[in-house]
Structures are given as C-alpha cells and as structure tokens.
Amino acid sequence: MEVNEIKIKNILVEHGKILFDSPKSSVNFTGIAKADILLNDLSDYPHAFVLACVMDRQIKAEKAWIIPFKFSEKVGGFSMEILKQLTPKQVYQLMSQPEPLHRFVDKMSILFHSAIQKINKDYGDDASRIWSDKPSSAEVVYRFLEFDGVGPKIATMAANILARDFKIPFTDYYSIDISADVHIRRVFYRLGLCSQNATVEQVIYKARTLYPEFPGLMDLPCWEIGRKWCKPQNPLCGDCYMNDVCPTFLTK
Secondary structure: OOOHHHHHHHHHHHHHHHHOOOOOOOOOOOOOHHHHHHHHOOOOOOHHHHHHHHHHHOOHHHHOOOHHHHHHHHOOOOOOHHHHOOOOHHHHHHHOOOOOOOOOHEEEEHHHHHHHHHHHHHHOHHHHHHOOOOOOOHHHHHHHHOOOOOHHEEEEEEEEHHHHHOOOOOOOOOOOOOOOOOOHHHHHHOOOOOOOOOOOHHHHHHHHHHHHOOOOHHHHHOOOOOHHHOOOOOHHHOOOOOOOOOHHOOOO
16 A cells, blocks of 8 residues: 555544444434434344335435334334235335325335335344344345345445444444445545446445454545535535645645
C-alpha cells in the first residue's frame, strides 16, 4: 500500500472502531419512533429486522425498513403467529393496498412471504437463531444468503448491523464486507482508492485489501462521509475529516 493509502485506511478504521465500540443504543432505521422500536426489538420481534433487510433493495432505505411496521398496523400486530398464517395473496394485498409499500410490489410481496415461511420452517419462528449461537461471520452471511432475493450486499449489511449496532457476538469478522452502495463507491473513488468506474466487486476487494480482519468496519464511516459531505454535487470537502488525505480535495 502507498503511504497516503495507509493513512486513509487508518483514519477510516479508527472511526469505524469508535462506532463499533460505542455503547449499544437504539438504531434509527426509519426516523419513526414506533417503527424503530419494532426493528430494535430483537428479543420479541427478531423477524422484523430480517424482513426489513429482505425489503431493502431498489428504494430508499428508510422506506424499506418501515415496511414491517406498516404491516403490523394493517394486521394488528407482528407476531410470527399472525404472519405465518398469511397467504401469498394476502401479503400482496397488504403490500399493495391502499398504497404500495415498495417500488416492486409483485416481486417483494413474494419475497416477504417466502422469508416468513423460511423463518417458520428453518428457525422455528425464531429469527434470532440466525445469529444467537455465536457463529462465524461467514455463517451469518450465508444464513442471510439463503433467503430468497438476498444477495451479498444485503447479507453483509445485515451481519454488519448485528455486530456493530446490536453488539451480537460473532467468532470473527473476516466475512463482513463493505456494502458498496453509491455513496461508498463515490467516496472510494474520490479518496483515490478505486477508479471512478470501479465495480462493486472491486470496491469490496479493495476494502479487503485495506483491512482484511474486518473490511466492513469501514462501511459506516464511508457511508456517513458520502451522505454528509462527499455529495455527488457541491461536496462539502472543507467540513470532512478526510480532507487532509483526500487527493480530490488536495488537488483542487
């Protein structure tokens, strides 16, 4: 690694460790208090977290994560006893009426129903069994990948949230990759870590190269940088804590 690349990695890892080691607190998934209470309740409603992860694709995260709460309002609760009785047709109706809860109602209603049935069949109605046996990070990612429609990005995101925010213990963190969304790809490019047209896979492997012990540790710092300062247009470089080592800022 080049000297400046090492400096960039050290700053991102340092901020990642601060976030990872911070005391457990309620995660602000949606900005709606009742919805966030449901999503944070891994004791009684761990399936709400899992189902929200399954829904988190091709729409804004906040809209995806509020779907379990919207369902709970419509059916009068969110217990697995209620959910596992729903037919595919009923899930579709709940997902589509009176307002669509997702951009792709047809597909996502099928995935929502499938995830409920998998939690019922494979985990005895207790989704916390996905992570409660102190598994390896690879095992947790694999278990999420077994849900229909879940790819590596969502699976590693879920594992990262469980480890970082919910303080769920794993035996290691090697397999928790960075979730290379548009913000993170932009930040990696502007920091000189990847080319402008780098693929998701290239960003993931670059993060593995930088910090193989826990590549996903850099996920939230990069995401926050992208959301707060490193904007697509008119970036607020002067406010960003990376500006001392950012080649894009230094060459302006």
